[in-house]
Amino acid sequence: MAATRPTGGLRPTLTILIMGALTLLTLQYRGAEPLSAFQRGVRDVIEPLRTVTDRVVSPVRSVWNGLLDYDELRAENERLADELARMRGRRLTAEADGELLERLLSEVGIDFAELDTVVVRILGTPPGNFSTHMIEVDKGSDDGLAEGMPVVTGAGLVGRLESVDRARSVVRLAVHPEFRVGVRLVGSQDEGLARGGGRSGFLVIDAGVRADTVVEAGEVVVTSGGRSRFPADIPVGRVMDPGSGGDFQREILVDPSASLENLSFLNVLLVTEERTFDPLVLLDPGGRSR
Amino acid sequence: MTGRFRVLALLLTAAALQATVFDEVRIDGVSVEYLLLVSVLAGFHGGPERGATVAFLAGLLHDSVGSTPLGVHALVYAPMAAVAGHLSVRLADGARALALVGLTASVMVGVTAAAGVGALFGLHPVSGVDLVSTATIAALTTVVVAGPTSRVVRWAVTGGLPVDIDLNEGTSAERTFGR
Numbered sequence: 001m002a003a004t005r006p007t008g009g010l011r012p013t014l015t016i017l018i019m020g021a022l023t024l025l026t027l028q029y030r031g032a033e034p035l036s037a038f039q040r041g042v043r044d045v046i047e048p049l050r051t052v053t054d055r056v057v058s059p060v061r062s063v064w065n066g067l068l069d070y071d072e073l074r075a076e077n078e079r080l081a082d083e084l085a086r087m088r089g090r091r092l093t094a095e096a097d098g099e100l101l102e103r104l105l106s107e108v109g110i111d112f113a114e115l116d117t118v119v120v121r122i123l124g125t126p127p128g129n130f131s132t133h134m135i136e137v138d139k140g141s142d143d144g145l146a147e148g149m150p151v152v153t154g155a156g157l158v159g160r161l162e163s164v165d166r167a168r169s170v171v172r173l174a175v176h177p178e179f180r181v182g183v184r185l186v187g188s189q190d191e192g193l194a195r196g197g198g199r200s201g202f203l204v205i206d207a208g209v210r211a212d213t214v215v216e217a218g219e220v221v222v223t224s225g226g227r228s229r230f231p232a233d234i235p236v237g238r239v240m241d242p243g244s245g246g247d248f249q250r251e252i253l254v255d256p257s258a259s260l261e262n263l264s265f266l267n268v269l270l271v272t273e274e275r276t277f278d279p280l281v282l283l284d285p286g287g288r289s290r
Numbered sequence: 291m292t293g294r295f296r297v298l299a300l301l302l303t304a305a306a307l308q309a310t311v312f313d314e315v316r317i318d319g320v321s322v323e324y325l326l327l328v329s330v331l332a333g334f335h336g337g338p339e340r341g342a343t344v345a346f347l348a349g350l351l352h353d354s355v356g357s358t359p360l361g362v363h364a365l366v367y368a369p370m371a372a373v374a375g376h377l378s379v380r381l382a383d384g385a386r387a388l389a390l391v392g393l394t395a396s397v398m399v400g401v402t403a404a405a406g407v408g409a410l411f412g413l414h415p416v417s418g419v420d421l422v423s424t425a426t427i428a429a430l431t432t433v434v435v436a437g438p439t440s441r442v443v444r445w446a447v448t449g450g451l452p453v454d455i456d457l458n459e460g461t462s463a464e465r466t467f468g469r
Binding site: 014049061 | 313
């Protein structure tokens with residue numbers, strides 16, 4: 001016969017533990033730096049182990065994926081070959097219409113490529129089962145990265161650095177529901193605020209754009225700069241659904257230009273300075289604030 | 291080695307495993323909930339009070355190695371361990387299958403509760419069908435590693451001594467998960 005364990009002290013103990021957890025949560029949401037430092041410290045201690053495990057498991061995983069996903073890989077190879085052929089055709093078309101291309105590029109102004117960047121490798125999702133719309137990359141504060149820095153590919157905006165440890169960082173993707181970025185519609189030059197659309201995979205511009213603004217499907221959307229930490233003119237995507245112009249709550253759906261599919265590397269823009277509001281922008285709304 | 295050092299060693303090893311091996315080996319993008327397993331087993335072997343304390347620390351470590359705010363998992367794991375401790379006292383002798391079902395259900399409830407708490411505090415964890423799928427896969431994969439983990443957790447949380455003593459056949463946990 002099993003003797004029952006003494007459980008008389010459970011209620012106060014459990015109450016203290018739950019209150020402790022709630023207190024920690026509250027402190028962290030208020031930005032208590034020691035708690036974040038503690039978390040970073042734990043991750044930094046474990047990081048070498050994670051790197052070793054990654055190196056050991058990676059070849060095995062590649063072989064395993066190769067065995068299981070052979071058909072998928074072959075289909076992917078064929079798809080990429082088709083896409084390459086299409087791209088060659090487009091290049092010829094673009095060369096034939098060089099003048100138009102030059103004008104469009106100057107309009108979009110992809111000068112974010114001139115900023116200092118750090119190339120990072122995608123490691124996968126952060127540990128745990130709750131990190132939706134987040135990815136982990138292989139560089140951190142030792143490489144000059146800091147929280148909030150924009151993350152891009154050659155195609156455009158991917159997201160921003162959410163947390164930065166010494167040797168790893170977590171990127172919040174642009175489609176994350178909590179992601180916000182100031183954007184500008186290249187056609188109308190209207191500026192608005194876009195948020196991540198979550199599982200839909202799109203961004204949604206739901207503030208700032210006037211209801212009577214004419215927005216065309218396919219219109220290019222870029223970052224607006226200004227007070228945002230994102231430099232101006234990073235391509236964000238193309239308008240997929242311009243929404244209803246007569247509706248007070250206008251929502252414009254944007255298809256992101258940067259896709260993470262089949263990508264291994266990203267660029268982090270080394271933008272550290274906090275941008276301040278320039279009142280001259282109000283006098284020259286068409287001018288690009290940086 | 292004293293009981294506290296055993297628990298410390300257990301938790302640090304479990305956190306390292308959660309962030310390394312179990313983070314790499316994922317099924318459909320879902321990893322084993324190893325620290326949740328340790329929490330439930332700590333309640334099962336160590337009793338509700340001791341289990342809740344160990345589970346609270348396990349939750350804090352889970353929040354640290356992952357990207358969740360400190361306290362989300364601790365808030366869920368401590369009550370889970372307390373419930374597991376209470377249920378283990380009432381578990382019938384030799385109910386190994388029932389214990390495994392209970393463990394599977396515990397992990398599913400723990401994953402779902404952690405997602406719920408995360409949503410309450412402004413996170414955007416998986417939801418709906420994806421959450422059911424995640425909880426199910428996590429529970430099934432976690433139960434696979436429960437056997438060996440159970441022995442280690444029992445060694446750590448009981449300090450080498452049985453918490454409840456069966457004069458004929460040893461502890462109820464030994465009868466369930468083996469010596």
